[in-house]
Amino acid sequence: MPLLASHVSSVPASGIRRIHELALQLDGVLSLAIGEPDVPVAPHVLEAGSAAWLADETGYTANGGIPELRAAIREKLRDRNGIEVDLERIWATNGATQALHLAMSLTLSPGDEVLLPDPGYTTFPMNARMLHAEPVPYPLRPHAGFLPDLDELERLVGERTRAIVVNSPSNPLGAVFPREVLEQLLAFAARHDLWVISDEVYEAFTYGIPHTSLAALDTEDRVFSVFSVSKTYALTGARVGYLVTPPGFAPVLRVYQEATISCLNTPAQRAAVAALRGDQSHVTEAAAHYRGNLDAAVALLGERSIPCLDPSGAFYLWIDMSHAAEGDVAGWAERFLLSERVSVAPGSAFGRAGEGWIRVCAATSRDVLLEGLSRLPAPR
Template sequence: MPELAPHIASVPPSGIRHILELSFALDDVLSLSVGEPDVPVAPHITRAAIEAWERNETDYGPNGGIAPLRAAIVDKLKRDNAVSVDTEQVWVTVGATQALYQAMTLTLAAGDEVLIPDPGYTTFSMNARMLQAVPTYYSLRPENGFLPDLAELHRLVSPRTRVLIVNSPSNPLGTVFPRPVLEQLLEFAREHDLWVLSDEVYEYFTYGEPHVSMASLDTDDRVFSVFSLSKTYALTGARVGYLVTPPGLAPTMRTVQEAAISCVSTPEQHAAVAALIGSQDCVEDARLHYGDNLRQALALLDERGLRYLEPRGAFYLWIDLSHAAGGDVADWAERFLLTDRVAVAPGRAFGRTGEGWIRVSLASDLAQLLEGLRRLPAPPADA
């Protein structure tokens, strides 16, 4: 039989998905490995989708999204992100996943290099390899407050570098980059004439640190911004996100959207309209729920002597299990799942710098979350 394209073999598998798939085959698992909101979808959102189905709104829609949704996104960006765009800069996508891939497709050619945070969301490097681009990893380390090191970025950039990926609030770390850090990253991008891809999926979930959109600081049209309704409104299965482009790309975007997806499901887009223009109480309720889970989880980790990064955003905990992982946290996480029936994401799945750490989702029933944390091995008393 014919062979697959050679570069496909270089696409790394998801270490998170491996744990998740393994957990499906087991009973009585405490699932803390994936970012699946445990809050219900607000009734006005589900009702909008149901009514669209009942009206038989199942025909093809515009490549960029239905007009009411694009208009609602333009209003939301101005209101919540201090970003002023026109409708032709907003493109509705199949979740943030397609938005990320679309932006990287537009900016990376085979052999180009892309600067990716490490630890960072797994899809960043997977997308790069799918496009035959080269991931170059910049470290987010404890000694630097898990923030980018500008000196390291300047060492890593090369004539082949085309894109800088920034993720704030961060998945998996929960760090929120302060405005001065974002300004420094944009200045770095200007100096080296790079595109910036800003992943802002967790924009509404911050704790004591305001979220700043990179596009609000952009003065020369180099920022692509990625957003999603999945986490904000507990709509992970509806698959509605959006990509905000620099101006002037509408003809190109119509072409690439048609080639990739044609359009997003119309009933789900109506749900997204209802989410954006309706009551936001569900978002605030979710933020308070995750914040309460966080406070109680941190108290338990302190009691047990486990080291962690206190998140300022998203809904994850980054916990140091190096005392138990034996230098291979992915192998440890699998054994921990099989023996203790707790699914956690191994930090190594997010990059080399994640070795020894795990990511735990706070978007969970509180009792299940705390029980899962109690089963984590505590460090030796003299550690």
């Protein structure tokens, strides 16, 4: 049998998926590992998608998305993100996952290095390895509030560094980068002539700190912005994300989209238009639900003397379980699942700096969340 490409074995597997698949084989599991919104989709969004199916809107669309979707995204970027762009800079993608891969495909050559947050989302290094590029983690440490250390970034950047990935609000941390930190990161990118890939999937969920889009601060056309309707509107399975590029990429993107996905399915695009242009009260209610869950969870963990980051964004809890994990949080998470029937994501799935920590999704019923957290072993 012919050999697979040499880089295939370097692509790391997902430590979250391993836990989730094990949990699916068990009965009575409290599922806190997967970032799946528990709120219902707004009726007007479901109606728009259903109407498109019933009208047989099932043909090909333009590579970048139907005109109505691109226009709705442009309006949203202007009104909510402070970003003014023309339609040719907006590309509908198969979720934010494809948007991230597309941005890295456009900016990284084989052997190039990309600076990635650690802890950071699992597909960041997976994408880099799939493109024959080298992921270089930049640590986000507890003593710094899980914000980037600019001095450390200066030590990590090298001749082969081509891009930096920034994720705010952060998955898995729930940290939100203040505007001044984002300005410092842009200045750093300018000093070293780097592309910036900004993952803003959890933009709708911040608590006490306003979300700032990097592209709204960008004066040098170096930012690729990644967004999604998945988390904001509880449409994870619809697979609608979008990539906002610097000017001039439209000819290349038509080729890349045609060669990878051609286009998104039309009913999902119609649903996304309704989500972006329609009543936003469901988003406001979801944010209040997640914040309430997070507050209750942080209070419970505090009562049990289990350290965690009080999140300012997203819907995750980043919990220090080093007292129980004994240097192998992935192994501990498996044993905890088998013994206590609670699935949590091991922090090591998000990078080396995540060892000893776990990520818990708070987008569930409060009773399930608090019951799951009550089964965590407390420090002695």
